[in-house]
Amino acid sequence: MLMRALKCATPLPEPFRLMPSPFLPPELLNQAAAPYRPLGPFPWHFARGKLGGDPAFAGLLQRGLIPANARLLDIGCGQGLLASLLGSLTGQSPAERAWPIGWAAAPHGVQVHGIELMPRDVERARTALAHLGERARFTLGNMCTADFGQADVAVILDVLHYVDYQAQEDVLRRVQATLAPGGALLLRVGDASAGLPFRISNWVDAAVTFVRGHRLSRLYCRTLDDWQTLLRALGFAVEAIPMHQGTPFANILLVARLAPPAGSGNGG
Numbered sequence: 001m002l003m004r005a006l007k008c009a010t011p012l013p014e015p016f017r018l019m020p021s022p023f024l025p026p027e028l029l030n031q032a033a034a035p036y037r038p039l040g041p042f043p044w045h046f047a048r049g050k051l052g053g054d055p056a057f058a059g060l061l062q063r064g065l066i067p068a069n070a071r072l073l074d075i076g077c078g079q080g081l082l083a084s085l086l087g088s089l090t091g092q093s094p095a096e097r098a099w100p101i102g103w104a105a106a107p108h109g110v111q112v113h114g115i116e117l118m119p120r121d122v123e124r125a126r127t128a129l130a131h132l133g134e135r136a137r138f139t140l141g142n143m144c145t146a147d148f149g150q151a152d153v154a155v156i157l158d159v160l161h162y163v164d165y166q167a168q169e170d171v172l173r174r175v176q177a178t179l180a181p182g183g184a185l186l187l188r189v190g191d192a193s194a195g196l197p198f199r200i201s202n203w204v205d206a207a208v209t210f211v212r213g214h215r216l217s218r219l220y221c222r223t224l225d226d227w228q229t230l231l232r233a234l235g236f237a238v239e240a241i242p243m244h245q246g247t248p249f250a251n252i253l254l255v256a257r258l259a260p261p262a263g264s265g266n267g268g
């Protein structure tokens with residue numbers, strides 16, 4: 001963690017930008033974490049640690065998985081880190097001058113609706129990101145009952161395993177109904193068939209959720225095959241992308257897409 005923090009403090013020289021990195025470039029990390037600084041040391045250091053150490057944030061941008069101007073539903077959004085990252089992309093932001101070569105274009109104009117169970121996280125998200133106005137709003141609620149509204153992209157990163165299997169299926173069914181035709185669900189899960197890396201993910205998860213105030217008796221995990229089978233049964237076309245580079249975990253990003261509207265000519 002210390003090494004990553006030091007590494008993130010210094011922009012890489014140009015030739016190194018050509019090397020694919022699973023993490024955000026330091027300029028982008030600094031920009032996305034900055035709104036949390038006035039909230040105090042914990043929210044700020046947490047933002048820097050998570051945005052800088054979790055390959056999901058770079059992975060989503062690098063692969064162009066979030067389209068410009070999308071309505072994005074972030075379920076279990078925590079303190080709104082994805083909204084902060086996307087909201088910091090304005091087209092004029094200094095960090096975009098250092099956009100990594102080979103990444104998809106920066107998605108501008110994304111509107112995020114975050115849903116989160118923990119009041120303290122919602123409060124932090126609202127306070128830190130008030131400057132984004134309509135581009136970032138946060139609802140305090142349980143994903144099992146909250147109104148999802150309408151969305152083009154739904155993101156669920158490391159959240160579904162906190163609720164039981166029936167509740168997971170209900171949430172996914174409601175997400176499917178919420179998405180516009182051609183919409184996508186970006187779902188990160190642990191692969192229960194992955195052995196030690198999966199067990200390490202769960203130990204770390206249990207420790208972090210305890211520290212954050214959750215009191216969970218168990219986690220509801222599935223194998224990668226089971227997740228994919230469930231999503232296909234709901235009508236999604238699914239692609240699995242490992243999303244744990246640089247960590248000891250067994251996390252997989254499932255890119256689950258709905259068919260585009262009939263007659264759109266975009267059948268591929």
Ligand SMILES: C[S@@+](CC[C@H](N)C(=O)[O-])C[C@H]1O[C@@H](n2cnc3c(N)ncnc32)[C@H](O)[C@@H]1O
Pocket residue numbers: 050075076077078079081115116117118121141142143144156157158159162163
């Ligand atoms: C591991 S954190 C991931 C946070 C965020 N998705 C990220 O990747 O930075 C899981 C989040 O899901 C939230 N959560 C857990 N159960 C939930 C539920 N039933 N409804 C809404 N949020 C929930 C937790 O409070 C926590 O903020």
